[in-house]
Amino acid sequence: MDASADLRALPSVDQMLKAPDVLPLVEKHGRVVVTDELRATLAEIRAAVRGGRAMPDAGGIIASLLSRLAFRDRSNLRPLFNLTGTVLHTNLGRAILAEEAIAAAVDAMRNAAALEFDLETGRRGERDSHLRELLCELTGAEDATIVNNNAAAVLIALNAVGAGREAIVSRGELIEIGGAFRMPDIMQRAGVRLVEVGTTNRTHAKDYIGAIGPETALILKVHTSNYRIEGFTAEVQGRELATIARQAGVALLNDLGSGTLVDLSDFGLAREPTVREAVAEGADLVTFSGDKLLGGPQAGFIVGRKDLIARVNSNPLKRALRVDKIRIAAMAATLKLYRDPDRLATRLPTLRMLSRRQPEIRAQAERLAPYMAAILAPAHAVELCDCSSQIGSGALPVDTIPSAGLKLTAAGGTALEELAARLRSLPRPIIGRIQDGGLILDLRCLTDEAAFLESLAEGGADALA
Ligand SMILES: *Cc1c(COP(=O)(O)O)cnc(C)c1O
Numbered sequence: 001m002d003a004s005a006d007l008r009a010l011p012s013v014d015q016m017l018k019a020p021d022v023l024p025l026v027e028k029h030g031r032v033v034v035t036d037e038l039r040a041t042l043a044e045i046r047a048a049v050r051g052g053r054a055m056p057d058a059g060g061i062i063a064s065l066l067s068r069l070a071f072r073d074r075s076n077l078r079p080l081f082n083l084t085g086t087v088l089h090t091n092l093g094r095a096i097l098a099e100e101a102i103a104a105a106v107d108a109m110r111n112a113a114a115l116e117f118d119l120e121t122g123r124r125g126e127r128d129s130h131l132r133e134l135l136c137e138l139t140g141a142e143d144a145t146i147v148n149n150n151a152a153a154v155l156i157a158l159n160a161v162g163a164g165r166e167a168i169v170s171r172g173e174l175i176e177i178g179g180a181f182r183m184p185d186i187m188q189r190a191g192v193r194l195v196e197v198g199t200t201n202r203t204h205a206k207d208y209i210g211a212i213g214p215e216t217a218l219i220l221k222v223h224t225s226n227y228r229i230e231g232f233t234a235e236v237q238g239r240e241l242a243t244i245a246r247q248a249g250v251a252l253l254n255d256l257g258s259g260t261l262v263d264l265s266d267f268g269l270a271r272e273p274t275v276r277e278a279v280a281e282g283a284d285l286v287t288f289s290g291d292k293l294l295g296g297p298q299a300g301f302i303v304g305r306k307d308l309i310a311r312v313n314s315n316p317l318k319r320a321l322r323v324d325k326i327r328i329a330a331m332a333a334t335l336k337l338y339r340d341p342d343r344l345a346t347r348l349p350t351l352r353m354l355s356r357r358q359p360e361i362r363a364q365a366e367r368l369a370p371y372m373a374a375i376l377a378p379a380h381a382v383e384l385c386d387c388s389s390q391i392g393s394g395a396l397p398v399d400t401i402p403s404a405g406l407k408l409t410a411a412g413g414t415a416l417e418e419l420a421a422r423l424r425s426l427p428r429p430i431i432g433r434i435q436d437g438g439l440i441l442d443l444r445c446l447t448d449e450a451a452f453l454e455s456l457a458e459g460g461a462d463a464l465a
Contacts, residue, residue: 006055013038021062037068080429085442086392087353094291096349101330108329115325134335139275141303147321150289153300158190160311162217167192170203173222202234218251225257228398242282251284259288267355270399292393295350296334297327353445362404364443380410389444407438428455
């Protein structure tokens, strides 16, 4: 048959819409979408046939339609396997929530809740009340409030305490973290004038004292969360800064960044300053993230002096930076887990992953290696490897945690990049990191082995070879 006879035999969109194979698709995706994709499928086939390709049979047309519909349905936000070795990966969504937090969020999504409603009096209530008590209990602070993220916490705290006046910061602490958060820029937007003191590597108490004047509103201490200055260094600790601030009658703000509510050394990790310590040292306000080491949804906390928290809460920015009931519910459930530190490492995924030991991860790698090798052979070799995980999101930037995984290697110059790209395009993408001539899959964060193998197999040996 010639091409034009073939094309005349091609069914119309209307005929296709009534076909028994297509009806269930209409049921699932809706008439508009299926009509759209049918049109595109048939147009594609027409062009291919005119170009000399063979006419597909009915099954082939349906297969093309199905793959178009699947592609259209696919979300870039679909679940993936974070095997980068960075547990709190900002670009991969940071903390994975505890089951308790997920259940609370789902409940809040499905139902009305007394978000700003006092069930006792029947009057208007306060959004922050659901978290205030928990935060005070866990940090020892007098009062607490919550905003969209820690960047927002820093912004509003600076604005509420220091607008139009000066804030003193050590030159060693003028941080930039990812996503264009640079402390000098944030301070400018907050309407405070930055007064830099000390040098990059050394700042002394006298530097702060010498800079305090009638215009000074606050001293800002910033946790240098994503770098470390080593060698000939000096910094003024929080306790001494608190004394300096109190004597001068100015406020001390301490931006902890990640912040943690527990001593990480209890879980076999290096120590980070805890929020409770920063409060006890005498900081007037302490800011920290909800979705870094804390292991909850995205949020920023400000805890500290009651009068200053009241100023934050009455600041117009508060309304612009507030969080919704879903996150408040998830956060309250997350914070409640901290009331029982003994079970924290089993219930909070962030801590569970961070505290996994190398031998356990190595055993997992040994289990998976033969399956991986079978799927990836012969184009790629799979070997066990020891590697180093990191916490990520700017906590303990230099400390790494011994881990284990699988190293995939391939022959040829761009073969590794291509393999990485194919693993990214799987129905449930697998994200590793290229290092030492191999694609390393750090298994620290792999919990669902069956789903992992299934995803690989679904991707198909052909697609991966
Ligand atoms: C991460 C971080 C922030 C910003 O926190 P987000 O929750 O990402 O908004 C601010 N300050 C420091 C020191 C940080 O490490």
